[in-house]
Amino acid sequence: MKIAIPIILTVVYTAALLLAGGLSRIIGLEVSGNSFVNRQVTYQVILLLITGVSLLTTYILNRENFLTYFSFGQISIPGNELKVFGIKQGDSWLKTGLSLCVVITGVTVVFMYFQLKKTDVDWSILPNGIFWIVLFSLTNSFGEEMIYRMGLVSPLQGLLTPTKLFLISAVIFGLAHINGMPSGIIGIALAGILGFVLAKSVFETQGFFWAWLIHFLQDLVIIGSLYLMNKTMYG
Template sequence: MNKKRVGVIPVAAITLVAIACAPLLVWLKGHAPLALNVFANERYNLEIGYQVTVLALAAIVIGLVYAMTGREGLAYLNLRRRGGVIRPEPWIGVKPKAGETWRHLGLNFAVVITLATAIVIYFQVVHGKSISFDWVPGIFLVLAFALANAFSEEILFRFSFVAVVSKYGYSPYLAQGLAAAIFGVVHYFGNPGGLVGVLMAAFIGWFLAKSMLETKGFFWALIIHFLQDVVIFTALFME
């Protein structure tokens, strides 16, 4: 039987799972799924409960992907694969030179995307407000939450599509398109939010899926997302 025909059901299933996860995350943000009283600051406690819950959800999705793809799909979780041939994308200025790999592109875009996020977050969250920050434990929690959030969202909205779409021989643009669409829409209610948030998140979803597909690994998607979330959590905790 044709591999792509066999893959219709798994691709549709993982798409439905990701679509369901998007509003679920929005709902979880507004509720207290796991009541923890670790710190005096209630915001920290709510964030810990949210992150633990979403990590559990990510673990379930990893299990589903394994059931659909086996070890071949889980190979995309490799953190040591940082190189890889870059597929040209002239419309965003990605025109790799001879010898240029994802080791160069990943680093360049990590800087550009983080700076762009910082500018948007400043105007959407910080600008015009009095700010304060609990450096202890604030800075340590920013790093922990940023890492947990980046990992979970990359599993739910990137790894899921990349692993299943690749397994069944579909175009990489299918995985990138699904990652862009769902990640973009859910960020209408996030930070950055609104139309700007949707466009930024859609592009980042597309680009990070591209990084996984072309490096066959998780490194650049996790690092770039982590750096973004460091900026976002720092701004949120300074309100």
């Protein structure tokens, strides 16, 4: 049960987030003349509420591990090998983290660039959305890292091998992004790969600094692009 409970809870939180995504398309908090912003505010508020519940249950499940992992951690500690990402045994997480920031963000920029090319983007509206884009990127990346990394790595550390732990985080995180950008099988696969690497970073550094930063930068590109692509929703 010690293994099953954190996994079940994370699946439940994932289902709640998927429902929140649908709800936010129907009911949006009126904070702006921009309906995209209103939908995002609604979703992010629900996400943060679920994040709070997730952090509480994570703390209850394993207080000692929670107090260890709920920090930025050791951001330059040596890590273990992961050949597919070019990470060598003993590479500093400072080097690895910065490299992943550049590579993952770069890939995301290229993908979203081609998505933006399909629409008639008015770049002049971007400055008006900077505040919301940064805010949503911060809250979305933080919430998801607390649910999918803290919520699994913290209570399951010591109960499963690191690889199994990373895979569980990858699978659930991937499935949670079935309606993401990109969506479908490709979206699940890409989010799963990202989830594996971010879980590895949390486990090895005993903190969420790199996971949050890498995730934030990716969200910055994606949410910024979605803001631009939703130009028809501006009042």
